Amino acid sequence: MKRRMENWAIAGVLVGAVAAAEGAAININIGYGSSPAYTGTAAAPDSGTTWNQVVLPWWNDTPGTGTVTRTGLLDSTNGLTAVWVTIENGGGYYVPQTERTMSFATNLMSSFAVISDSGKGSGVLVTVGGLSAGQLYALYLYAQNGGYGSAYTVFTNGAIGYEVVNGGDPGGFVRNRNYAVFTAVADSNGTICCPVSARSYTGGAFNGLQLIPCSRLTTTLNVNFGRNGSPGYTGVAMAPDSGTTWNQVVLPDWTATGTVTRMALADSTNGLTAAWVTICNGSGYWWNNPTSFATNLMDSAALISDAGAGSGVSFTIDGLVAGGTYLLYLYAQSAHHGNTDTTFTDGFLSQEAVNGGDPGGFVLGRNYVVLAPVADSKGTISCSVTAKATAGGALNGFQLMPCPRSATTALNVNLGRSASPAFLTYAETAVAPDTGTNWNHVALPDWTGTPGTGTVTRTALVDSTDGPTAAWVTIENGGGYYVPQTERAMSFATNLMSSYVVLSDSGKGSGVSFTIGGLSCVHQYDLYLYAQNGGYGSATATFTIEGAGRTATNPGSCPTGFIENVNYVHFQRLSAGTDGRISGSVSTPAYLGGAFNGFQVVPTGVRRGTVFMMR
Secondary structure (H helix, E strand, C coil), rough: CCHHHHHHHHHHHHCCCCCCCCCCEEEEEECCCCCCCCCCCCCCCCCCCCCEEECCEEEECCCCCCEEECCCECCCCCCCCCCCEEEEEEEEECCCCCCCCCCCCCCHHEEEECCCCCCCCCEEEEEEEECCCCCCEEEEECCCCCCCCEEEEEEEECCEEEEEEECCCCCCCEEEEEEEEEEECCCCCCEEEEEECCCCCCCCEEEEEEEEECCCCCCCEEEEEECCCCCCCCCCCCCCCCCCCEEEECCCCCCCCCEEEEECEECCCCCEEEEEEEEEEEEEEECCCCCCCHHHHHHHEEEEEEECCCCEEEEEEEEECCCCCEEEECCCCCCCCCCEEEEEECCCEEEEECCCCCCCCCCCCEEEEEEECCCCCCCEEEEEEECCCCCEEEEEEEEEECCCCCCEEEEEEEECCCCHHHHHHHCCCCCCCCCCCCCCHHHHHCCCCCCCCCCEEECEEEECCCCCCCEEEEEEECCEEEEECCCCCCCHHHHHHHHEEEECCCCCCCCCCEEEECCCCEEEEEEEEEECCCCCCCCCEEECCEEEEEEECCCCCCCCCCCCCCEEEEEEECCCCCCCEEEEEEEECCCCCCCCCEEEEEEEECCCCCCCCCC
């Protein structure tokens, strides 16, 4: 209570202070006694050079040396703000010029608070206040004990921690070696707290911080890769967004590989976001013999080592919303050459881009793919990129778009074979209580009498109103079929009920399994599954989800409409798991055959026991 009263007293003293300049950083460096203050830029994307020096008591091998509060901080443009900082348990130190001072940013990186290691003390607590409640900030924290190295510093914000492993003077700012980056939200009192600790007996250093306001990604994030000298791209691509700002990430020239981090990415409208990207094992390439479209995007790339030559490329996108769902468009075109085969993998889903030369435009599965990843607990999405042996591969760039999980409308999917004519994509309502008529047609390999014909994944499904969602579907062991109009096509809902996946009967195969992903883990769903082999009938299908079964008997005398347990079944209030998936199987009795035409999944309410936390 005493601490909170002190904070309110500080805020009262600063009533007349002005807010920080829009987008300007608050810079703080730690010092001792007469150690010189720092002026200049650091790792944060801010051109202001004003820093606020906080002078601590001398570290004399004494844990918990002192608590210091500095009020009335200046922003990086030298403007007075209401922001204040408190350093608790800190002891100051600096490496004299006659010893191992840093080769860069000397007055910042050679002057620091010594962090009590866990054998000697409880570490340092940093609190920044006077901020805008609920505002998102990028928090850059520096940890470098001059040119000595061998200091392991851990920064924690909430439940997330990052360790900076300092191995000596790297000659510049290197993320996770001499600084870390968080995205932090100011609490209801306008404060951000960050404990700083060290590994047992190794010590640690805290040189200072930069705090810069930013925003969550709400529109598309565009990134294109290339080598030094390759032109950056500006324009639209396949993501449904009209913004034209791209962030170019320059990689080492081909024949050399490296890890590159690009901080503070701009969104497609050129607004600063909290996001950043790191690409590992990437080599830049640019072919100045352009494609006929999107030239500066599709002619420059990170080249992917094929399976016979290397382990491929991986990249992470950080600074996102933990648990947030996104659409990820990945581009793979080696200029006009083609002959590349690139596979993108996000955790459990893989998509392949088979590039056969300049197609004259964007073609799904040929020079781009779409995934629907979910950011992990740290707000990170990870993706690996590989190529088939001898084929090589290319990663030109990506677009990342936040995608809310549909919570009000149906998700409709009808199944068929790859050669189904266009009229067999259904476009009407069915049984589910929803007025939208948009369906996603998922084409499977043609049924040829062979069980286990193929596995197909379709990502980035749209809802019944044609709105984008994060949902996806996988059908395993399926072979597509349709009943032509010249035969016994259905007299109603023809394009849905005459187009289907043939179920291997138990005398020939193990049936079909399906997974619907990208759903909300807090909602419950009703699932309508259709089973009608055109106008033929006599195709029993049993659907099983979480151990419960429902059977569509589908008799020989075909109905003239939708009848529950005859040509469709209904599962009520299913809960998607913590991974946002509903999985099931569908089988048929021996020698009777069977059909699976498609499904509708509709949100029906919030799962019991769900607690909503708002900030």
